[in-house]
Amino acid sequence: MIDSLFHMALVLAMPPLLLGVIGKTKAAFAGRVGAPFLQPYYDLSRLMRKGVVLSETTTWLFRAGPAVTLAATLFASLLVPLGRHAAPISFDGDLILFAYLFALGRFFTTVAALDTGSAFEGMGAAREVTFSCLAEPTLFFALITLTRLSGAMSLTPMLLHVTPSLWVGAGASLLLMLCGLFVVLLAENCRIPFDDPNTHLELTMIHEVMVLDHSGPYFGCILYGAALKLYLLGALFTNIAVPFSAGNSYLDWGIFALAMLALAVAIGVVESVMARLRLIRVPQLLIAAMILTAFSLVLVVR
Amino acid sequence: MLFEILRDPAALVIAALVVAALSGVPGLLLRRAPLGQRLAACLAVAASLLALPALTRMLLAGERARYLIDWSLPFGVCEIALDPLSLFFLLPIFLVFPAGAVYACGYWPAARHRASEPSVTFFYGLLCAAMGLVVVARNGALFLVAWEVMALAGYFLLVTEHEHDEVRSAGTVYLIASHVGAAALILLFSQLRIVSGGFLFPATGSLHLAAASSTLIFLAALTGFGSKAGLMPLHIWLPSAHANAPSHVSALLSGVMLKMGIYGLLRVLSFFPERPLWWGALLAAAGLASALMGIGIASAQKDIKRLLAYSSIENLGIIAAGIGVALVGESTGNPRLAYLGLAGALFHVLNHSLFKPLLFFGAGSVMHATGSRELDRMGGLASRMPWSALFSLAGAVAICGLPPFNGFASEFLLYLGFFGEARAAEPYVALGAPLLALVGGVALLSFVKLLGSAFLGAPRSSQAGAAHESPPSMLAPMALLAGLCLVGGLFPRLFLALAAPVFPTLAPLSLRFTELPFRPPWFTLAGCGVLALAAALFWYLRRRSAALPVVSGPTWGCGYLRPTPRMQYTASSFGAMFGSLAAPLIRTRIKKSALTGVAPEAGRLSYQPEETLLYRVILPAFSVAGIGFSFLRRLQQGQVQFYILYIFATLLLLMLWVR
Numbered sequence: 001m002i003d004s005l006f007h008m009a010l011v012l013a014m015p016p017l018l019l020g021v022i023g024k025t026k027a028a029f030a031g032r033v034g035a036p037f038l039q040p041y042y043d044l045s046r047l048m049r050k051g052v053v054l055s056e057t058t059t060w061l062f063r064a065g066p067a068v069t070l071a072a073t074l075f076a077s078l079l080v081p082l083g084r085h086a087a088p089i090s091f092d093g094d095l096i097l098f099a100y101l102f103a104l105g106r107f108f109t110t111v112a113a114l115d116t117g118s119a120f121e122g123m124g125a126a127r128e129v130t131f132s133c134l135a136e137p138t139l140f141f142a143l144i145t146l147t148r149l150s151g152a153m154s155l156t157p158m159l160l161h162v163t164p165s166l167w168v169g170a171g172a173s174l175l176l177m178l179c180g181l182f183v184v185l186l187a188e189n190c191r192i193p194f195d196d197p198n199t200h201l202e203l204t205m206i207h208e209v210m211v212l213d214h215s216g217p218y219f220g221c222i223l224y225g226a227a228l229k230l231y232l233l234g235a236l237f238t239n240i241a242v243p244f245s246a247g248n249s250y251l252d253w254g255i256f257a258l259a260m261l262a263l264a265v266a267i268g269v270v271e272s273v274m275a276r277l278r279l280i281r282v283p284q285l286l287i288a289a290m291i292l293t294a295f296s297l298v299l300v301v302r
Numbered sequence: 303m304l305f306e307i308l309r310d311p312a313a314l315v316i317a318a319l320v321v322a323a324l325s326g327v328p329g330l331l332l333r334r335a336p337l338g339q340r341l342a343a344c345l346a347v348a349a350s351l352l353a354l355p356a357l358t359r360m361l362l363a364g365e366r367a368r369y370l371i372d373w374s375l376p377f378g379v380c381e382i383a384l385d386p387l388s389l390f391f392l393l394p395i396f397l398v399f400p401a402g403a404v405y406a407c408g409y410w411p412a413a414r415h416r417a418s419e420p421s422v423t424f425f426y427g428l429l430c431a432a433m434g435l436v437v438v439a440r441n442g443a444l445f446l447v448a449w450e451v452m453a454l455a456g457y458f459l460l461v462t463e464h465e466h467d468e469v470r471s472a473g474t475v476y477l478i479a480s481h482v483g484a485a486a487l488i489l490l491f492s493q494l495r496i497v498s499g500g501f502l503f504p505a506t507g508s509l510h511l512a513a514a515s516s517t518l519i520f521l522a523a524l525t526g527f528g529s530k531a532g533l534m535p536l537h538i539w540l541p542s543a544h545a546n547a548p549s550h551v552s553a554l555l556s557g558v559m560l561k562m563g564i565y566g567l568l569r570v571l572s573f574f575p576e577r578p579l580w581w582g583a584l585l586a587a588a589g590l591a592s593a594l595m596g597i598g599i600a601s602a603q604k605d606i607k608r609l610l611a612y613s614s615i616e617n618l619g620i621i622a623a624g625i626g627v628a629l630v631g632e633s634t635g636n637p638r639l640a641y642l643g644l645a646g647a648l649f650h651v652l653n654h655s656l657f658k659p660l661l662f663f664g665a666g667s668v669m670h671a672t673g674s675r676e677l678d679r680m681g682g683l684a685s686r687m688p689w690s691a692l693f694s695l696a697g698a699v700a701i702c703g704l705p706p707f708n709g710f711a712s713e714f715l716l717y718l719g720f721f722g723e724a725r726a727a728e729p730y731v732a733l734g735a736p737l738l739a740l741v742g743g744v745a746l747l748s749f750v751k752l753l754g755s756a757f758l759g760a761p762r763s764s765q766a767g768a769a770h771e772s773p774p775s776m777l778a779p780m781a782l783l784a785g786l787c788l789v790g791g792l793f794p795r796l797f798l799a800l801a802a803p804v805f806p807t808l809a810p811l812s813l814r815f816t817e818l819p820f821r822p823p824w825f826t827l828a829g830c831g832v833l834a835l836a837a838a839l840f841w842y843l844r845r846r847s848a849a850l851p852v853v854s855g856p857t858w859g860c861g862y863l864r865p866t867p868r869m870q871y872t873a874s875s876f877g878a879m880f881g882s883l884a885a886p887l888i889r890t891r892i893k894k895s896a897l898t899g900v901a902p903e904a905g906r907l908s909y910q911p912e913e914t915l916l917y918r919v920i921l922p923a924f925s926v927a928g929i930g931f932s933f934l935r936r937l938q939q940g941q942v943q944f945y946i947l948y949i950f951a952t953l954l955l956l957m958l959w960v961r
């Protein structure tokens with residue numbers, strides 16, 4: 001019960017912090033002081049108080065988009081175990097629901113983007129759905145490998161099964177899987193090298209361009225939902241990458257929170273040292289990630 | 303006597319089929335136009351109100367019924383029977399048929415289509431009854447007769463608008479493909495006659511045959527029924543047929559008639575007590591390949607109904623893959639896989655017969671309002687036709703397999719089957735999961751594109767700008783189907799209960815699996831949870847923004863001052879990026895007029911997606927075959943007396959041969 005409360009609290013409160021850490025890391029690389037760690041929280045509270053600009057072409061779908069997307073992501077947050085703690089909801093096949101809830105969110109984000117009738121938002125939506133077509137199989141290859149290793153078909157037992165001893169046995173496979181998952185994490189959350197969240201040119205953006213016309217509380221919802229999605233896929237990643245358990249429940253929560261912050265720093269480093277890929281190179285990298293995770297499956301079958 | 307009939311559910315079902323067959327007849331005789339159509343719609347609803355409760359009752363109670371018909375034709379005893387497999391496939395018939403008949407009153411009103419309406423209504427009822435007869439027939443000859451009536455009724459419905467060249471050529475291709483399939487079926491039933499001694503269908507699991515003979519039967523069934531179900535590469539007739547028929551007919555063709563292929567395949571498979579492993583593997587591979595290629599080609603379409611037709615190929619591929627996986631489970635002694643594969647496939651049969659007609663009805667409403675099938679010329683319909691947009695949205699979410707709708711539940715079962723196999727010694731079957739995920743991703747792309755370019759944004763043509771909402775007679779069937787899609791997603795157990803009685807016929811092994819490998823309450827919880835959360839957030843945002851200043855203005859054009867609706871992303875441009883990845887499957891041919899001179903005249907540019915397989919392989923092969931067949935044309939005199947002579951000569955030769 002206590003663990004479930006911790007889970008909810010972390011899921012609700014921590015995601016924007018990751019964005020702050022990523023920003024700070026990038027600022028450090030650039031030799032700037034950067035915005036404070038808590039800047040995303042200030043942004044959110046400011047957006048909640050700001051007025052709304054609605055385009056005349058839009059319908060109710062435009063306003064439903066952020067709500068459905070955030071609802072799907074929030075429900076997905078109940079399915080992922082954080083640290084070494086079981087998720088509040090766990091059943092056979094919850095990993096399929098997890099993947100499909102993100103798809104539901106994507107459906108409504110892109111539909112809301114198309115509702116504005118803007119060519120830029122149409123471009124963003126087309127890119128988003130095309131790239132995620134290629135990212136989806138990678139996730140499923142990774143999940144199959146985990147099912148084979150753990151024998152479970154639910155995220156909680158499957159991820160809790162990853163322990164240091166498993167790393168000794170199947171390290172090569174887990175490493176390949178992590179590479180694939182990291183690529184998916186960056187692609188699904190529209191980070192560099194796939195997309196630049198800070199670019200000023202609408203023509204080259206993916207996620208940011210889809211939400212150009214959202215404003216006020218609606219945009220706040222989208223921003224928070226995006227942070228939450230990064231957090232959940234990040235949790236999936238750190239559960240495999242940091243398999244240690246301290247034996248104490250509270251200590252485990254601490255380890256998990258630190259691991260998530262470290263992941264944010266890693267993303268910040270990647271964003272600082274890499275340039276954005278050309279759009280036509282993106283599918284190639286995604287397919288390479290898919291093949292890496294397929295290799296990880298082959299290694300455990302061998 | 304009448305009271306006795308009303309007490310017997312099987313008799314009710316047969317009576318409903320007769321009512322359906324006759325539903326269009328009054329319209330042929332009546333002078334006053336709308337009366338016949340309305341009468342037909344009432345009869346259709348009455349037939350399904352008679353049949354559906356009886357069907358459900360018989361399915362759930364596990365009842366069966368047999369009728370022997372005394373006929374004087376030389377094909378042995380004729381039998382009609384209702385067993386769970388037949389009953390299950392009668393369900394989509396009696397769901398879609400009344401919905402389409404009611405929809406037709408608004409979509410194909412007799413007042414506007416005076417000449418074609420009576421025949422459309424008549425053949426619509428006949429098609430439904432013929433499909434019902436296909437499902438209940440237990441004699442090879444009767445089956446073929448019903449199959450042929452079904453194919454021909456479908457043809458006459460399809461060529462309703464025969465004044466257009468495109469429709470006529472689609473009809474011809476359909477007719478040829480349908481008869482090539484029927485030829486395979488004649489081979490199938492003749493072989494069955496040879497091995498079992500009669501045209502009567504062998505009982506379930508009673509056919510013990512040598513490998514060569516059973517392989518012949520399986521391959522003939524796969525060709526004949528696979529071409530009806532639109533499995534690649536036997537699908538070439540399907541897209542143009544479903545695109546050119548009136549929408550309520552497309553709904554019946556796509557939602558129900560394709561399932562007749564699946565029914566036939568399942569029926570033939572049920573004859574065999576054990577099937578070799580390769581049958582299941584072949585079916586699963588063909589199904590997954592069909593699903594992937596079908597949706598890949600759908601993603602490039604810009605014709606709303608062609609997109610839906612290709613997506614039918616995808617869905618039927620998923621169903622075939624489920625059946626194949628179940629067969630693999632049966633032959634490797636894996637009850638879990640057998641259960642999940644078959645349950646997923648049958649569940650998807652029901653689901654597809656709900657959301658595909660719904661989407662075809664939505665496409666019909668769009669065509670009714672704009673007079674065009676071109677997605678690139680639509681846009682902004684959601685504000686003019688809010689209800690059609692809402693129901694189409696439900697259909698699109700359902701067909702993408704997203705929670706909380708029914709498509710998710712059936713694909714969930716298949717995924718669970720694939721994931722379970724990851725633990726097997728040789729986890730080949732598990733590779734289905736990433737493939738299905740890829741299919742799901744492309745389906746999402748295709749339906750976001752369909753929804754976005756038809757209903758959202760600004761109108762791209764004056765017709766789209768002047769669109770109007772459809773009448774209630776068209777919206778009511780859509781609302782019903784959308785509601786059923788949601789029910790299936792939230793309470794999958796209701797649909798599975800209808801599929802469960804079929805298992806003993808096809809996968810006796812799965813019965814050993816007494817406990818469900820998944821917990822249905824989670825679907826209810828997850829579906830209701832997401833819906834409630836979304837509604838709460840929507841309400842909160844609404845209230846929150848009501849307290850804040852709301853400004854309305856044009857869409858942000860990134861600084862451009864004079865945007866026009868033509869600058870929007872079209873359906874073609876939306877699919878172009880994925881199209882470049884799917885280039886081996888489909889290419890877009892661009893036709894443009896050359897510009898000459900210093901001041902060139904207005905030019906035209908058009909683009910058409912073309913299926914590589916069709917244009918590079920199948921059509922060249924057909925034209926070679928056409929040269930080969932050209933000598934046969936000399937036999938075609940077009941004079942009846944010559945044809946009678948041919949028949950006489952053939953009979954004479956056959957008699958000499960038999961002597």
